[in-house]
Amino acid sequence: MQLGIVGLGRMGGNMRERLRAAGHEVIGFDQDPQVSDVASLAELAEKLEAPRAVWVMVPAGVTEATIDGLAEVLSAGDIVIDGGNSRFSDDGPRAERLDRQGIGYLDVGVSGGVWGRENGYALMVGGAQEHVDRLMPIFDSLKPAGEYGFVHAGPVGAGHYAKMVHNGIEYGLMHAYAEGYELLAKSELVTNVPGVFKSWREGTVVRSWLLDLLDRALDEDPELASLRGYAEDTGEGRWTVDEGVRLAVPLNVIAAALFARFASRQDDSPAMKAVAALRNQFGGHATHKN
Structure with a gap:
């Protein structure tokens, strides 16, 4: 064709x-x-x-x-x-x-x-x-x-609506991994944070392609030291939250992940370094280097 x-x-x-x-x-x-x-x-x-x-x-x-x-x-x-x-x-x-x-x-x-x-x-x-x-x-x-x-x-409109919701879910999934990364990185007990994420790639209920990409990012930079904790939002998360408000659907996780990206523009957040790394891995989105 x-x-x-x-x-x-x-x-x-x-x-x-x-x-x-x-x-x-x-x-x-x-x-x-x-x-x-x-x-x-x-x-x-x-x-x-x-x-x-x-x-x-x-x-x-x-x-x-x-x-x-x-x-x-x-x-x-x-x-x-x-x-x-x-x-x-x-x-x-x-x-x-x-x-x-x-x-x-x-x-x-x-x-x-x-x-x-x-x-x-x-x-x-x-x-x-x-x-x-x-x-x-x-x-x-x-x-x-x-x-x-x-x-x-x-x-007409249903395709972009579905993609909007898809991206809203993506916000929430990425931020859950990112928060887990920050907690592990601050723990006094865990000495091999990249190894923990790698171990989750098989046999666990949290395995996913996003987890695979985070593992890849940690292989390249185990402490994400080269990245600044800054993540853009390209609009879809905002639109998803807007629809949640319009239809009275509680989007607690998606809204929190969106607001966390706003917070990333104020301080250098370890969690947002992980989000920035994931966005670069799956979409080739630009990162802000330290």
């Missing part, structure tokens, strides 16, 4: 390569000419055969402008897929604008970080069934092998 991708950063670039390895023809556009296959959105549209499908993987701040730019060069029958971390409430208005031109729209929550090219990406899709069916060869190639890793979560 043929697909256009706009945005060839850590995620988009790896998705292009995974799809090409699966036999798809992928044409990518990026502002960086070193990685781009074409020089403009107009050229991207020209090189794709109608009906076209274009997947957008750009930072949230430029998503709206990018989709508006695509609307100027695409035609009725084409589909735009937003796979970035957009707020779910933006999806409905976008879909309505594109629908007036006969252009379809899917929102896709994508999880997998910098490891997705090798391991596959978990995909949470929102939109009409007919559009989902048309893109299934792409989804099947991006997802991990086997029965898991893909869901048609509901209508």
